[in-house]
Amino acid sequence: MTAPTYDLGRLHGGLRLPGHKEASTREPILDVPIPAQLVLPIEQHVGQPAQPIVGVGDRVLKGQPVAEPDGEMGVPVHATSSGTVVAIEPWPVARHRGDKAPCIVIECDGLDEAFAGPEIVDYRVLEPADLLLRILDGGIVGLGGAVFPTAQKLMQARTCKTEFLLLNGVECEPYISCDDVLMRERPAEVLGGAQVLMHALQIETCFVVVESDKPEAVARLEEVLADLGDDRIVIKLVPTIYPSGGEDQLVQLVTNREVPSGGLPTDVGCVVQNVGTAAAVYDWVVRGEPLISRVTTVTGDGIANPTNVRSRLGTTIGDIVGRTGGYTDRAHHLIIGGPLTGKTVSTDEVPVVKATNCVLAVARSTYTRGQLPCIRCGDCADVCPVQLLPQQLFWHANADDEKKLRDFGLTDCIECGCCDLVCPSHIPLTASFRIAKGRIRELADEKARAERARQRFEARNERLERERRERDEELARQKETAKTAGPAAIAEILERRQRKHEDDAS
């Protein structure tokens, strides 16, 4: 048996927070029945939305692709049960409050009839490039919340000198426990997925990283690892400190290598995948089931029976909360994701998507505090895991000073919310950083749009100039011919000109 190891790097800042995870981990994962209707957003990942390949009235089967990838960062979307497409229309989604996005709506027939996907072959005989294409076809994205397309991330890692695969089972944000219960209940799929990923990457070391407050998950992983006898996989324990599960923080903790500002873990030889993503890779590559369901924590003071559920993607939040026993009368608002990094939604009609790791129903009093002026205590800087100066960033965000925000490293902020939690003045620092980042992105988009418009304008002017030159040259040629040729040649020129006028007019 491989013993968990503790030789760790140092994490700057961070906080020890109350976990609030006991309530949702008492019972096994609850399987939510297939609902009457599924709502599948075509944009469930970072990158271009998928493009629908079905129409209203089409019958679809479980696992059938219903939207295909568009562009380099595209990922397909699959029907998550059998039924009929009844609409392709905007629907509320868990992005920003009140947002709607195009969704494929399927009325389920209750048969759950499966689509015949590609033949399952032993992944070990596949070339890594072919295995990556297969992972792409499964619609798999990072299930830790980032939803970065998995195949593309692995492809990028293949172009670097990647040494280590880190499977992220840290799940450090309070309330969220879906990865913990997944590791307890499906350790074979997690470790099997690690083996598939190692073959795709052609690397020999995988660290499965788990927080020290998850002894049951560690025990189950150790048990399965002993049966597998794969000594390329090592379980590592990290202390329970938020946000040790951030990609760069995890790399720092496990390998003592620092991801450079603006860089990626692959810059220091590492690639990070969530444990749920590894299990999804295994389900698709070894069992032939694409990403059509996921485990979600349903918890908070506003939930009558906090637990973890497995539901088909496209099931609405209202449906899954209903299956767990409903809301309490303290429920005030809904957050999709954790209390620090999640997004508030205004309706429980939003569907479960690939990113939905947690549904948190919050009671009125939990997170409401009045804001006071900054007293320059510096506590926010002490806890920032990226070693930023949040109080300065807040100042520049208010002044809308893009240059200063960049100079002070706003783009490195991982929006963990630690600075908010310690701020005695209750200043909403992270929210202001999110807004400032959005503005910087908009400015960059605007600049890119203006640059494209400038290029189009110059290309048009060049074309008009070229056409004018060609016309002048042709006219000069014709004049020259007229000077030297007889009446027959002149008649031919005039006839050619007349034909051209007629062509242009038609």
Ligand code: SF4
């Ligand atoms: S939200 Fe950003 S600035 Fe605040 S502690 Fe986290 S990384 Fe630092």
Ligand code: SF4
């Ligand atoms: S923790 Fe709050 S009050 Fe203290 S320096 Fe930071 S922003 Fe100002």
